[in-house]
Amino acid sequence: MKELSLNVLDIAKNSVKARATLIRISLEERAGVLTLVIADDGCGMKPEILEGVMNPFYTTRTTRKVGMGIPLLKLAAEQTGGSVTIVSRHEDDHPDDHGTEVTATFHTDHIDFTPIGDLPSTMETLIMGSPDIDFLFTHHSEKLHVELDTREMREILGPDVPLDSYEVIEWIGGSLREQYEASI
Amino acid sequence: MKSLAELAAIRDKMKDKVVLREGTNDTRIVVGMATCGIAAGARPVLSAFVESVNREGLADRVTVSQTGCIGICQYEPVVEVFQPGKEKVTYVKMTAEKADRVVKEHIKGGKVVEEYTIAKNA
Incomplete structure (x- = not known):
């Protein structure tokens, strides 16, 4: 991926597929470290699926939704000396607190840090693709x-104006x- | 600063519009937005289609949507155009510039841009 914002788009789409109602995307930059969190209530x-998602060759037809997305994010993080961790609670085991x-x-x-890129376009694309899901996006640094x-936004727009309207x-x-x- | 008041103004403006969605005569433009598509540059292609469709005043009869992997990752960004009574057209290796031309010549003008189709690029 040429920009981290494309990884964000790709990973957040997994949350969409997991039937999330709220997806939180947060970027925090502090002392030379960027922490990206994508969290959902999908x-x-x-545990046995979670174990495999880091490995691109684990994927089979039935779980192909996982695919290359996480490995590409892991590559982007690890080539800067960073890392990726995933915590997941399945709805069967955690009916009230899953995601x-x-x-x-x-x-x-780090010289191999991928530029963050165009996050506004990523958010536009995500919201266009899933206007019924809620997104909380935050990006903080000094x-x-x-x-x-x-x-x-929905509180202001009311029920009749969908989030994927062009003007919105x-x-x-x-x-x-x-x-x-x-x-800046 | 884009304020929330501006959002309220959008709401008031749109209230007066009759929104006709999912009509049977709709043209559907579908952009592949799985990992393969995104990595190959599908995001600006999607944005270009959305902007161009609105600029050309086609928004009430054309929908632009996103889908997963279509299965021909080497040809990404891939875009499929569905029109009632017509065969599906598959455009491959798309860019924002090509998207603009497809909207003008194919969606608006009715003439498929043959040189961008999978048949001419396979």
Whole structure:
């Protein structure tokens, strides 16, 4: 992947497939370390599935939804000296508290750190593709304070204006880009 | 700053619009957005289709959507166009510029951009 924002798009799509109702995407940059968390309240994975998702060759037809996404994220993190950890609770075993949390850390001053890239476009694409799911996006560093909460947006838009309306998607991209520009 | 007030204005504007969705005469543009598609550049292709469809005033009869892996990863970004009564058209190795041309010539003009189809690129 040319940008980490593409990994974010790809990994968050797993949460969509896991029937999440809320997907939290957070980036925190502190002292040369970027911590990316993608957490959902979807169906979760059983321990035996979780064990295999790091390995691209584990994938079979029935579990092909896992595929190369996690291995590519792991590669991007590990080539900077960082790592990826996944915690998951399957709905069968945790009916009231299920979901998956993917955490990746990156050393941002490492020469092999992949640029973060266009996160506003990633959020536009995710929300366009799943207008009924809620997203909480945050990106914080010493200089940055960027946030988007679709639940807050829905309160204003009401039930008749879907989040994938062109005007709303434009607003989302515009709002995020302005927040990034304001932070520079 | 894009404010929440601006969002309220969008809501008020859209209330007056009659939203006709999922009509039977709709054209569907489907962009492959699995890991393979994303890695090959599908995100800007999708954005270009959405922007172009709106710019050309086609939004009420054309939907742009995302799908998973279509199974021909080496040809990504792959885009399929479905139109009622017509055979599916599969465009391969798409870019934002090609997307714009497909909207203008095929979706609006009715003429398939043959040189971008899988038949001409396989």
